[in-house]
Amino acid sequence: MILKLRRPDDFHVHLRDGEMLRQVAQYTASQFARALVMPNVPPIDTGPQAERLRNEILQHVSPASFTPLMTIRLTEKSMPETIHEAKRCGVVAAKVYPQGVTTGSHGGLTIDQLQQMGAVFAAMQDVGMILCWHGEFPGPGWLQAEQRMLPEIRKVVDDFPRLRQVLEHISTREGVEWVRRCPDMVAGTITVHHLFLTLDDLGGRGKFGRGGMLQPHYFYAPIAKDDSDRQALAEAAIEPSGKFFLGTDSAPHPIDRKFNVDAGCCAAGVFSAPVAMAALASKFEELNALDRLEGFTSAHGARFYGLPLNEGSIVLEKQAWVVPETVAGMVPFLAGEELSWRVAGIDNV
Numbered sequence: 001m002i003l004k005l006r007r008p009d010d011f012h013v014h015l016r017d018g019e020m021l022r023q024v025a026q027y028t029a030s031q032f033a034r035a036l037v038m039p040n041v042p043p044i045d046t047g048p049q050a051e052r053l054r055n056e057i058l059q060h061v062s063p064a065s066f067t068p069l070m071t072i073r074l075t076e077k078s079m080p081e082t083i084h085e086a087k088r089c090g091v092v093a094a095k096v097y098p099q100g101v102t103t104g105s106h107g108g109l110t111i112d113q114l115q116q117m118g119a120v121f122a123a124m125q126d127v128g129m130i131l132c133w134h135g136e137f138p139g140p141g142w143l144q145a146e147q148r149m150l151p152e153i154r155k156v157v158d159d160f161p162r163l164r165q166v167l168e169h170i171s172t173r174e175g176v177e178w179v180r181r182c183p184d185m186v187a188g189t190i191t192v193h194h195l196f197l198t199l200d201d202l203g204g205r206g207k208f209g210r211g212g213m214l215q216p217h218y219f220y221a222p223i224a225k226d227d228s229d230r231q232a233l234a235e236a237a238i239e240p241s242g243k244f245f246l247g248t249d250s251a252p253h254p255i256d257r258k259f260n261v262d263a264g265c266c267a268a269g270v271f272s273a274p275v276a277m278a279a280l281a282s283k284f285e286e287l288n289a290l291d292r293l294e295g296f297t298s299a300h301g302a303r304f305y306g307l308p309l310n311e312g313s314i315v316l317e318k319q320a321w322v323v324p325e326t327v328a329g330m331v332p333f334l335a336g337e338e339l340s341w342r343v344a345g346i347d348n349v
């Protein structure tokens with residue numbers, strides 16, 4: 001069986017820079033026509049920095065078949081002029097990282113600082129730049145961090161009704177329902193891994209667990225929640241409202257950062273790019289919703305961002321394969337697991 005979809009977009013990816021970028025860019029570019037490149041590692045806080053990273057990315061992919069969409073981080077130094085300059089440099093979105101919630105968020109914003117960002121949000125609203133949220137409240141209370149952040153975001157939704165905003169990598173049922181209740185200017189991205197895993201899998205106890213051993217490669221932020229949350233995300237991914245779309249949050253780390261024996265710790269992030277579309281086809285088939293996959297990967301996000309739908313297609317084939325234990329020297333998402341679909345190729349028109 002063959003499934004031909006309009007070429008997809010990944011509205012949340014970490015491509016890194018330098019040698020890591022050289023190794024990982026092809027896995028995104030071989031499936032997605034466009035990807036929204038997150039600004040945390042390396043830190044990208046201005047339009048010119050985003051332009052430099054875009055040029056570096058374009059050294060490793062074919063510009064004819066892949067377009068990086070650039071973002072900046074909002075920091076306490078961001079000003080309305082930062083937004084205007086970024087807009088001139090082609091930046092499409094700016095991201096809020098609450099302080100200390102994930103990789104590269106040490107320079108992020110405290111809740112107090114967030115409340116001082118009104119002029120910046122107003123500038124974004126005026127120029128049509130999208131506001132992306134890492135929606136976790138800083139500080140203790142990890143499992144409730146997403147729920148606790150939603151009222152803070154809602155204030156910005158109410159104060160800036162024309163500002164388009166995205167709750168990134170939704171991880172809870174409450175997050176899904178909150179996006180549904182918000183006006184149409186608010187959407188949410190869903191990752192591949194949150195559709196597959198629960199906290200039990202991280203702890204080695206779930207379907208993808210391995211005998212009770214902690215699984216560092218299933219450690220990411222926001223952390224996987226329970227099965228009710230996972231089911232709510234699956235229902236959102238297949239709904240036709242247009243409010244939910246794919247952002248893989250593929251975030252590769254060198255193996256010695258996932259298994260740092262000396263420091264005895266593990267970086268948050270899952271390298272899902274190599275399996276993204278194959279895993280999604282397998283998941284959507286399991287949900288009896290293969291006909292909804294194209295909306296989730298190739299239409300809802302582009303429409304929300306005001307971008308034309310991609311030309312060309314990606315061809316998926318129903319053929320079982322086992323995800324390799326390593327890809328580019330790293331452990332990919334679902335390593336060692338069998339998937340029922342694979343990517344056969346892309347067809348550029």
Ligand SMILES: [Zn+2]
Nearest residue numbers: 012038249251
């Ligand atoms: Zn991310």
